[in-house]
Amino acid sequence: MILDGKAPTGPIETSWIRHRSDLKLVIPANRRKYRILVVGTGLAGASSAATLGEMGYNVEAFCLQDTPRRAHSIAAQGGINAAKNYLNDGDSVFRLFHDTIKGGDFRAREADAWRMAEVSQYIIDQCVAQGVPFARDYGGYLDTRSFGGAQVSRTFYARGQTGQQLLLGAYSALSRQIRAGTVRMFPRTEMLDLVVIGGRARGITVRDLVTGEIRSHVGDAVILATGGYVNVFHLSTNAMACSVTAAWKAYKKGAWFANPCYTQIHPTCIPQSGEHQSKLTLMSESLRNDGRCWVPKRKSDVGKPPGEIPEEDRDYYLERKYPSYGNLAPRDIASRAAKEQCDDGRGVGPTGRGVYLEFKESIERLGESVIRERYGNLFEMYERITDEDGYKVPMRIYPAPHYAMGGLWVDYNLMSNLPGLFVLGEANFSVHGANRLGASALMQGLADGYFIIPYTIADYLARIRPGGVSTSDTECVKSVEDVKAALKRLLSIKGDRSVNYFRKELGALLWQHCGMERSRESLTEALARIPGIRDEFREKLRIPGTAAEFNQQLENAVRAEDFIEFAELLCTDALHRNESCGGHFRVEHQYEDGEAKRDDPNYCYSAAWEYKGPGAPPELHKEPLRFENVHLMVRSYK
Amino acid sequence: MELKLIVWRQKGPDEPGWFENYIARNVSQDQSFLEMLDQVNEDLIRKGRIPIAFDHDCREGICGTCSAVVNGVPHGGFERTTVCQLHMRKFKDGDAIYIEPWRARAFPILRDLVVDRGALDKLIQAGGYISCHTGGVPDGNSIPVSKADSDKAMDAAQCIGCGACVAACPNGSAMLFVGAKVSHLAALPQGQVEAPERVVAMIQAMRDCGFGNCSNHYECQAVCPKDIDVKFISKLNREFLTALILAKAGPFKATAG
Ligand SMILES: Cc1cc2nc3c(=O)[nH]c(=O)nc-3n(C[C@H](O)[C@H](O)[C@H](O)COP(=O)(O)OP(=O)(O)OC[C@H]3O[C@@H](n4cnc5c(N)ncnc54)[C@H](O)[C@@H]3O)c2cc1C
Numbered sequence: 032m033i034l035d036g037k038a039p040t041g042p043i044e045t046s047w048i049r050h051r052s053d054l055k056l057v058i059p060a061n062r063r064k065y066r067i068l069v070v071g072t073g074l075a076g077a078s079s080a081a082t083l084g085e086m087g088y089n090v091e092a093f094c095l096q097d098t099p100r101r102a103h104s105i106a107a108q109g110g111i112n113a114a115k116n117y118l119n120d121g122d123s124v125f126r127l128f129h130d131t132i133k134g135g136d137f138r139a140r141e142a143d144a145w146r147m148a149e150v151s152q153y154i155i156d157q158c159v160a161q162g163v164p165f166a167r168d169y170g171g172y173l174d175t176r177s178f179g180g181a182q183v184s185r186t187f188y189a190r191g192q193t194g195q196q197l198l199l200g201a202y203s204a205l206s207r208q209i210r211a212g213t214v215r216m217f218p219r220t221e222m223l224d225l226v227v228i229g230g231r232a233r234g235i236t237v238r239d240l241v242t243g244e245i246r247s248h249v250g251d252a253v254i255l256a257t258g259g260y261v262n263v264f265h266l267s268t269n270a271m272a273c274s275v276t277a278a279w280k281a282y283k284k285g286a287w288f289a290n291p292c293y294t295q296i297h298p299t300c301i302p303q304s305g306e307h308q309s310k311l312t313l314m315s316e317s318l319r320n321d322g323r324c325w326v327p328k329r330k331s332d333v334g335k336p337p338g339e340i341p342e343e344d345r346d347y348y349l350e351r352k353y354p355s356y357g358n359l360a361p362r363d364i365a366s367r368a369a370k371e372q373c374d375d376g377r378g379v380g381p382t383g384r385g386v387y388l389e390f391k392e393s394i395e396r397l398g399e400s401v402i403r404e405r406y407g408n409l410f411e412m413y414e415r416i417t418d419e420d421g422y423k424v425p426m427r428i429y430p431a432p433h434y435a436m437g438g439l440w441v442d443y444n445l446m447s448n449l450p451g452l453f454v455l456g457e458a459n460f461s462v463h464g465a466n467r468l469g470a471s472a473l474m475q476g477l478a479d480g481y482f483i484i485p486y487t488i489a490d491y492l493a494r495i496r497p498g499g500v501s502t503s504d505t506e507c508v509k510s511v512e513d514v515k516a517a518l519k520r521l522l523s524i525k526g527d528r529s530v531n532y533f534r535k536e537l538g539a540l541l542w543q544h545c546g547m548e549r550s551r552e553s554l555t556e557a558l559a560r561i562p563g564i565r566d567e568f569r570e571k572l573r574i575p576g577t578a579a580e581f582n583q584q585l586e587n588a589v590r591a592e593d594f595i596e597f598a599e600l601l602c603t604d605a606l607h608r609n610e611s612c613g614g615h616f617r618v619e620h621q622y623e624d625g626e627a628k629r630d631d632p633n634y635c636y637s638a639a640w641e642y643k644g645p646g647a648p649p650e651l652h653k654e655p656l657r658f659e660n661v662h663l664m665v666r667s668y669k
Numbered sequence: 670m671e672l673k674l675i676v677w678r679q680k681g682p683d684e685p686g687w688f689e690n691y692i693a694r695n696v697s698q699d700q701s702f703l704e705m706l707d708q709v710n711e712d713l714i715r716k717g718r719i720p721i722a723f724d725h726d727c728r729e730g731i732c733g734t735c736s737a738v739v740n741g742v743p744h745g746g747f748e749r750t751t752v753c754q755l756h757m758r759k760f761k762d763g764d765a766i767y768i769e770p771w772r773a774r775a776f777p778i779l780r781d782l783v784v785d786r787g788a789l790d791k792l793i794q795a796g797g798y799i800s801c802h803t804g805g806v807p808d809g810n811s812i813p814v815s816k817a818d819s820d821k822a823m824d825a826a827q828c829i830g831c832g833a834c835v836a837a838c839p840n841g842s843a844m845l846f847v848g849a850k851v852s853h854l855a856a857l858p859q860g861q862v863e864a865p866e867r868v869v870a871m872i873q874a875m876r877d878c879g880f881g882n883c884s885n886h887y888e889c890q891a892v893c894p895k896d897i898d899v900k901f902i903s904k905l906n907r908e909f910l911t912a913l914i915l916a917k918a919g920p921f922k923a924t925a926g
Pocket residue numbers: 070071072073074075076093094095096099102103104105106107108109110111193194220221222223256257258259268269270273274276277313315433434455456457458469470471472473474476
């Protein structure tokens with residue numbers, strides 16, 4: 032089936048303004064009659080719940096953590112983009128739009144990327160007004176820095192804790208609404224099913240993670256802002272609770288899953304040190320503003336202390352390969368370049384899976400205090416984990432799974448194919464295409480939550496009558512029973528392996544066969560092996576305790592099972608996409624110099640998969656992509 | 670390394686708790702404290718026993734979720750270090766380690782090392798925000814903020830809401846947490862307008878939630894993983910006094926005495 036993303040046509044410069052004027056409104060007095068369920072209170076969820084609450088809707092918000100302030104968004108370090116052109120360096124909405132489309136390797140919808148660039152300007156204003164302490168220069172004006180994939184300095188930041196400060200801003204706006212009574216907050220509550228009544232999303236079934244109670248909540252619309260799924264790789268930069276569960280349950284209830292094979296591998300993470308590890312830690316990309324990546328030119332130098340390798344024996348491979356972007360080449364490109372050096376036997380550190388990121392030159396040029404001011408907390412974090420001082424010896428970094436560009440399919444109104452189900456932030460597939468540029472996820476989450484959903488959800492609500500369903504509806508009752516039965520099934524396995532065993536096994540398989548590069552063979556093998564892991568999981572899992580209590584192993588088991596099922600879809604998507612683009616690199620499709628080779632005549636579309644029942648292959652729907660404002664071309668950062 | 674762990678176990682808020690001994694084997698220097706606990710839990714699961722419940726999420730020292738008292742000190746007593754960022758290289762083979770949950774009247778224990786810190790949200794809900802509606806705000810550069818002020822705001826805003834300060838305080842006071850929020854917002858021009866109402870409301874909420882008062886022990890700053898300075902408590906007190914004076918002189922209604 033050919034999908035329609037409902038993007039406005041005509042001149043792109045006015046597309047959002049025109050569309051906004053066509054959207055229906057709900058008058059203030061009627062808003063409280065509508066109930067909106069917001070699942071997830073990271074940047075996307077908290078900003079939307081707060082804004083919808085302010086407008087007068089009746090909102091119920093849910094999150095896994097004990098408080099919304101701890102959502103995974105809190106971990107973002109580097110910054111948030113906005114086309115403000117405060118620096119007079121040639122930035123504009125068009126340029127940010129252009130960089131986004133090109134950065135995503137021409138696999139995103141133009142109108143959506145335009146809109147994000149356009150509203151990016153208001154995001155900064157909004158956050159400043161909320162008290163987000165962005166970095167300032169001595170004149171009192173907002174400061175910026177550069178990020179990968181851009182030649183202008185458009186990234187606003189709050190030391191190395193930008194995500195934290197933006198989330199605290201959204202969380203404080205949300206807290207204000209909780210106080211005002213427009214938002215009811217349900218922390219430590221996990222969505223385990225979507226309730227669809229009469230073809231529309233009308234509710235969710237949740238588990239209270241403290242008491243174990245299973246119950247439904249109903250409303251007039253459901254917003255999923257549940258984040259990304261790259262924890263499917265087991266060792267990623269994501270927080271431990273990040274999962275695919277909410278999106279996967281919605282998929283099984285009829286929502287389409289788009290581009291699952293687009294996963295971002297971040298080039299600058301601290302390399303893995305051993306088997307015991309539970310996650311990988313990211314070192315912000317902004318470090319590459321002042322840090323230079325290199326490896327020894329000769330394999331025989333690999334074991335030497337870096338200080339003993341003279342300039343002429345070092346290969347600053349990014350600067351050599353991509354002179355116009357240098358160390359700020361986009362993430363997919365910088366990641367593959369690092370892997371290439373290591374595959375070639377010139378990787379450094381105990382495992383040989385690492386490259387240097389060195390600050391010596393910039394410390395000499397700017398002084399250590401400037402570097403300390405810019406990145407102090409990152410150096411501290413590095414030291415804590417590795418016991419090495421990044422000011423004195425170069426840091427060692429290696430790529431790691433970081434972000435999901437794929438997610439539930441949504442149209443221009445951020446509504447999935449299921450009426451009434453809206454998807455925001457990392458949980459949807461929009462905007463980034465096959466690769467996300469740095470500092471764009473925070474921008475997208477807040478654009479969706481503060482400035483897009485309030486308009487588009489009104490258009491949907493204005494067309495329906497509020498209320499009319501209750502938790503005693505047969506679909507709700509059935510959903511609660513299904514969830515209870517699923518948990519009971521997991522608890523009754525009584526095998527001898529922990530959840531973690533399966534997470535590791537699946538994660539390693541995916542990293543190896545569907546990680547930084549994929550091939551027909553590797554994907555076919557992964558697809559052959561995943562069912563084995565699934566069966567083993569269903570026979571040998573052991574979860575201590577019961578469902579009617581605080582039970583972290585049970586929580587993890589549900590997430591693990593969904594990851595195992597989802598992994599199959601991810602590999603299926605990767606296998607069908609017979610081209611390379613952005614984070615999806617198929618070794619069969621590359622230019623002689625190793626760059627990704629797209630196949631526009633055959634694959635210039637977003638792939639949206641429909642669930643067809645257990646065991647049945649999913650059905651592929653295609654949304655063709657048209658490029659009228661940025662011309663399809665070979666993506667080059669040389 | 671091999672370590673002896675003495676861990677607090679408790680099934681629920683109204684259940685009695687007890688200490689239980691475990692041996693952590695094959696612990697590597699590079700492991701984090703929580704990864705060491707993961708390993709112990711894997712062992713317990715293998716033996717068919719109930720693993721130790723503990724809170725954690727980012728494991729990067731930024732979300733404020735992890736919350737264990739290690740050898741009597743919240744977060745373990747290493748400077749500016751959350752327990753998830755505490756590495757086993759700080760311990761020696763054969764060490765005995767006591768592991769307990771946050772202890773404070775305002776934080777009921779939910780299970781083992783997990784406590785309910787919802788009271789901190791209540792404090793923020795009382796007024797720890799700037800009342801601005803989405804949209805309709807001025808351009809970000811229209812009100813310059815001096816670098817000194819924005820740095821001061823950021824120093825205070827770094828609080829991760831972990832609650833270690835409360836757990837370390839003999840009075841179970843949340844003054845460092847509230848002081849940080851009040852100082853963050855009071856340092857910025859945008860936060861000035863409702864500053865008096867904010868501080869009064871937050872102090873009132875602190876009393877309502879069962880937090881104690883500050884009597885200058887400075888234990889909070891000592892354990893704070895983000896180095897939040899006790900000077901923010903003085904700032905809180907100054908803001909409160911100003912608010913009370915204003916209340917006498919002006920029309921705004923302070924609800925607290
Ligand atoms: C270390 C790190 C650094 C980063 N740095 C940057 C950066 O500098 N700039 C940038 O732009 N981006 C950065 N990112 C990416 C960015 O942080 C995320 O993509 C973004 O914050 C996602 O926001 P979100 O609101 O979509 O989801 P999240 O913040 O992940 O929020 C998800 C929410 O959903 C809830 N949830 C999930 N599942 C369920 C369920 N089943 N039931 C109930 N609730 C559920 C969670 O509790 C949470 O509240 C970084 C990411 C990482 C990991």
